[in-house]
Amino acid sequence: MSGNSTDVIVIGGGTGGYSTALRAAHLGLGVTLVERDLVGGTCLHRGCVPSKAMLHAAELVDGVAEARERWGVKATLDSVDWSALVATRDDIVSRNHKGVEGQLSAAGVTVVRGTATLAGPRTVRVDVPGAGGTELWTARRGLVLATGSRPRTLPGLEPTGEHLVTSDDALFAPGLPRSVLVLGGGAIGVEYASFHRSMGAEVTLVEAAERLLPLEDADVSRQLTRALKKRGITVLTGARLLDAHLTGAPPADAHRSGAGQTGAGQTGAGQTGAGAPGGGVAARVQPARGDAMLITAERLLVAVGRVPVTDGLNLAAAGLTTDERGHVPPADWATLETAVPGVYVVGDLLPPPSLGLAHASFAEGLVVAETLAGLAPRPVDYAAVPRVTYSSPQTASVGLSEAAAKDAGHEVAVNMLPLTATAKGMVHGQGGMVKVVAEPGPDGRVLGVHLVGPHVSEMISESQLAVAWDASPADIAQHIHPHPTLSEAVGETFLTLAGRGLHQHA
Ligand code: FAD
16 A cells, blocks of 8 residues: 655545645645546536536527517427437536646646545545555645535435436436426426426426425525426425336326326427336325325436435544534534544535535635635635526525525515516516515615526626625615616616616605
C-alpha cells in the first residue's frame, strides 16, 4: 500500500466536491480528489444537466403545438426520436464532463479514481479498481466529505430499470413510455411529469402531501397544479400509494379505474392508449377522498426524495456519526467543519438548511476551500438560495413563503400580479404570476419572491439580491425594468408595493 500526503483530500467529485477541490487548488493548496465514478457527480450525469437538456427538448415539442394553435404556423409534430434526443443530451453532458476534468487538471488537482474509506480523521484508504491496488492518503490541513446522495427507494419498489424506475434509470431507459405514473410531487417528480406529458405520455402525478412542491408558497403550488392539470396531467395530492406490482401487457383501456372514477385517460400528441406491449406497473392509490384507485402505466417513476450516501465510508474511523436521516451535520454552519476538527462536509450530505441543490453545493465548496486556505469567507446565506423547478410552467422562488413569513412573526404585505398583465406575458400566453411577500410599507424588507411561468428560472436572480441584501420594494421600484419583458411583471409588483403602481394601482 503506497502512502501519500497532501494538503486537502476531497471525497466525491460532484458539484460540492469538485468546487471545493478547484477553489482550494486555485488558492495554492495541494488537493487530492477521490471519485469512484465520474467527476461532475449526480448533477452533471444524472441530475440537473441531462434533465434540463430533456426539458429543453420538451419545450420544443410544446412549441410546435403553440405555433400551430396560436400563431398560424402550419407546423406538425412528426415524432420524437428518443435516441437522437439522448445523443444530444449525452453530448452536452460529455462536453461538460471533459470541461470539469480539464479544469481540475489545469488547477493541478490530483484525481484518484477509486472508492474512499476513512482510516482516521484525516487518513483515507482508496481502493483503486483493477490492478490499481490500494492507496493511503493523509491530509495535512483538512478532509472534505462530498459523497452526495442517491434516489430514495421504497420497500417493494426497487427499480427494475424500465417499468419501475428512479430519476437515474429514467435517463437510460430504452425509450419513451406511453403512460407514466410519477410518485412524488417535489421538483424532480414535477419535472419528469412535465417532460413525459410534453412527449405525449399519459401522466398521473401522485403526491402524499396536500399540495405539489409542499415546501413552496401555497400560491405557487396552486398555480402549478392548475397549469399541469390544464396540460392534461392527472394530479392526485393528499394521495398514498398502497401497493404496486409489475404486470404483463396491461389492456389498452386499463389506464385508470376504480370506484367513482371514469376512464379519464389523457391523450397526448400522437400517442393513444396506455400500457406497454412489454408490460408495465399496476398501482393502487388511495386518493384524498373516495375509494382506492387502480392505476396502470407503462412506467412507474419513483421520485420520493434522496438519501445521503455514507455507506462504506467508515465514518466511525474519523469519529463521525450521521443524524437520524443519514446526513453528516456540521458543528459550525459558518465554516461547515464537523465536530471533528479538520473534517468538513459539503453538498447533499448536509442536512437542512442546506437544500440539496447543486448551486448551494458550489457555494459550500467555496466556503470550505477558502476556510482551509486560511481566509475568512462569508458563510453561505441559505435564506437567499433560489429554488427552481424547470417544468412547464417553471417555478422559481427565493426567501420565505407567505405562511412561513407569518409563522416567523412578520407582519406581511403581499402583492400578486399575473404575468399576463404584461404584454410579454400575453405573448407567451402561458399564465403565471409574480408574488412578493414583504414587510408592510415602501421601505419594509422583501421577505420572499415567488414566480410561476415561462423562463422564470432566468428571472429570479434580481429577487435573490433583494432578499439577500434586505432591500425594500422602494429600492427595487427605483430600478427600471426593460419593456417589454416578463421581468417587467416583477418590477411592477414591487412598484405597487412601493405605493407607485402604474398599471397595477393598489
Ligand atoms: P453528488 O453530485 O451526488 O456527488 C457525490 C460523488 O461522490 C459521486 O460522484 C459519487 O460517485 C462519489 N462518491 C460517493 N461515495 C464515494 C466514495 N466512498 N469514494 C469515492 N467517491 C464517492 N440541483 C440544482 O441545483 N438544479 C437542478 O436543476 C437540479 N436538478 C436535479 C435533477 C435531478 C433528476 C436530480 C437527481 C438532482 C437534481 N439536482 C439539481 C440536485 C443536484 O444534482 C445535487 O444537489 C448535487 O448533485 C449534489 O452534489 P454533491 O456534490 O453533494 O453530490
